[in-house]
Amino acid sequence: MKQITAVNDFVIKFANINGSGSASANELFAKSILRMGVPVSPRNIFPSNIQGLPTWYEVRVTEQGYLGRRGGVDLMVAMNPQTWKQDVAEIEPGGYLFYDSTKALPKSAFRDDVNVIGMPLTEICNATYTDSRERQLFKNIIYVGALSALIGLDADEVAELIGEQYKGKEKLLKPNLHALQLGRTYAQNHLQCPIGLTVKRANAVGDRIFLEGNAAAALGLVYGGATVCAWYPITPSSSLAEAFQRHCSKYRTDPDSGKSRFAIVQAEDELASIGIVIGAGWNGARAFTATSGPGISLMTEFIGLAYFAEIPATIIDVQRGGPSTGMPTRTQQADILQCAYASNGDTKHVMLFPEDPHECFEHAALALDLADRLQTPVFVMTDLDIGMNQRLCEPLVWDDAKTMDRGKVMNFDDLESGKEFGRYLDVDGDGIPYRTYPGTHPTKGSFFTRGTTKDRYARYSEEGPVYVDNMQRLLKKFETAKSLVPKPVLTAAAEPARFGVIYYGSTSPAMHEALETLAAQGTYVNALRVRAFPFQDEIADFVATHSKVFVVEQNRDGQLKTLLVNEAGINPAGLIPVLHYDGTPITARFITGEIAARVARLNVIPLRRTSA
């Protein structure tokens, strides 16, 4: 039978049952490979459930550093009888199936073209442990031990990681190390080791770090100076607020008084969350909320208020599959239009599109500055794929010389010196007015904030020209935003290219891999990664210099493409959507296939009838 052979380049998938304690064992496995200097890219594929339903953990081992999802499975660790059939079917021909052979299965349960590795895990556990919970938890560590022998992991690296995990908890350390050794020894004695898939020590990780986007964004908010967080639990954003709480407890506790330099409120719903953020922003604190698409829907009225009343607010949208409750545990980039235009009336909002946890950190901190500078809501558009998966990325950096940009705020001395204050007066010609915090001066600088129309001095007015004046200034302010948001990043092809591709956010790693594959096939494509809305001129220029531009997105309707046409004046005829929206992360295989097929069609030169 064919056996796939690969060194440092394969996909292993763990099929588990939610709540069985497999997550930490699987993470241990992935990190062990990283410690051997080989990049990995793991992804949780999980249901909306606490216990009992199937859950998967897919690890791509990739010395080349392709961190996107590859597609296909080379080794399946099938620990869940419920999903046996689909798990077995998913294995590539010549791949491997590792399973618990305690209970004999009929021959029909297997495939002829897959290499089967059985290990009586339950039997081993039952013989070793008496407590049922221990039997369950250590089964996971035992299979990690067995796998370490099967694919040639360095046992010392695994043991060291376990040591770090249980540092100070010696009671747990020993039995975990024991279970690991139990699995490894069994495999060495009873199974053919190694199989065709092996990990070989390399030096391809460098100083990169491994963390989830939600934890990184939360850290960015700590560094950026957010002091008020209001949130409502919603997958896949909940871990962001929880990480903020963790980071704050560590870095924001006053050492003398033991008191908190932050306030976190788990609100009663998303409406209250954004209301609290707006109240805090109005009163001069840096405030944020973290949510997902359904939460944005609920916040929409308030977002319109913040736009029109010009109040800073930072909103981290960890996108998931929609519409409505949609696919809560799957990934999409499908909130682009909803966030761009959130609210009734004419509104436009600033959005940032981080590609990985490194940028989640950067953009979260930047969003706080932009919100204050522009006095408006700013969205950080991350997604489940970045937010809830650990991803290898560049180390986080911070410049200690950097200060918070609190924007245009008049203080007591400004007011006292007689500077003219008009809350909605465009003094500097950039559309951004000055504001005052409540409590600044006894007789000067107070104003009334409202969602209804007002004049340049914040006085209520329903006069048409006054309304238009204000709306025009808001447009000017949005124009100013273009010069403040991150510029797009160009990846030029090695050869002159007719075609371009525009992409953003979590599509990045799959896109980069696809560009390499396409180039190897002789298809050269220039790529532009959009990092923010409003769009700078570079984006329209990029489209103008290519005969066709693919727009790769993870939604059904080509939402960024619509926005490009609407807001950057781009001719839609020049844009070709490449759309992936089944809830799984986009793959390089998908992008390569789609682009290659379309390029082939576009390169066909139609036959012309020659005139007589």
Next chain:
Amino acid sequence: MTYLAKPKLHHPTLPVNTLGFTRRDYEGAVSTLCAGCGHDSISAAIIEACYELDVEPHRLAKLSGIGCSSKTPTYFLGNSHGFNSVHGRMPSVLTGANLANRDLIYLGVSGDGDSASIGLGQFAHSMRRGVNMVYIVENNGVYGLTKGQFSATADKGSKSKRGVTNRDAPVDLVGLALQLGATFVARSFSGDKAQLVPLVKAALEHQGAAFIDVISPCVAFNNHAGSTKSYDYVREHNEAVNFLDFMPVRETITTDYAPGSLREVVQHDGSVLRLRKIAEEYEPTDRIAAMNYLQQHHAKGEVVTGLLYLDPEADDLHAHLNTVATPLNRLGEKELCPGSAALVNINASLR
């Protein structure tokens, strides 16, 4: 005469408070509500309370939702920052503002539509969180701006101006506030300034969630026979349990009352509340007794007013969250940013 602007000049002999402000300094723009509206009396009571308490106008922030009542912050404290937010959501905006700067006084003004219907959730959660604020509901049982629909506080069986009978049970905001943990709960009547002003003063000094339900008749849509929120009905059915004299910390107590009819409560900040008891058996520091008393009298059709409940040991959301004494909006990089050295260690822990 709402189209006439108020004269800006003050008469030189107008009395001033210890800050040197006249009552006029606590006023706002001219009201655009209907002549005789109960809400204007409440605005006047707020002005009087702030004047008498020597509140620095700029150290108070006034917030509201949407509706007739929510328009009123324009009509008082013209030197204070104000925020007319969205319908039913004032409590969350106020909560956020309070988190940003714990040093200011927060006055939330809302109505029965704003707080008992669309905003019932936010009303409830701001009470249970113990946000340090004065939350006044100007309660008329009717939607005025949209012309006379019942609100959720309209009593069952009461009649609208068009003659429609309300079949739904009313939301009792006072009962809810008590149940949800508000630490200062009062009810009053816009037509009773003598009762209302001391209540507002005491609420302003209270360091916790202070709620005042003020029955405030709507002269345009809910002041007819068959309404239970009309001037006549409330006057006939008003059962005051006490009358409050509010004593700020610095004032010496001089007033004398007959023994037995007086109840003194010292608040956390040292201020003294002197309650002249009207209902002898009423015990304002017993939450459960207050709830029982209110329900019994409500069943008899009586509108119980006065200081209904007070927790003298009240604390607030900042105490629950253990936040630093410095307002969060004044913290800078030094206090907030862990810096690059910490980041080196964080990076190292993620490899």
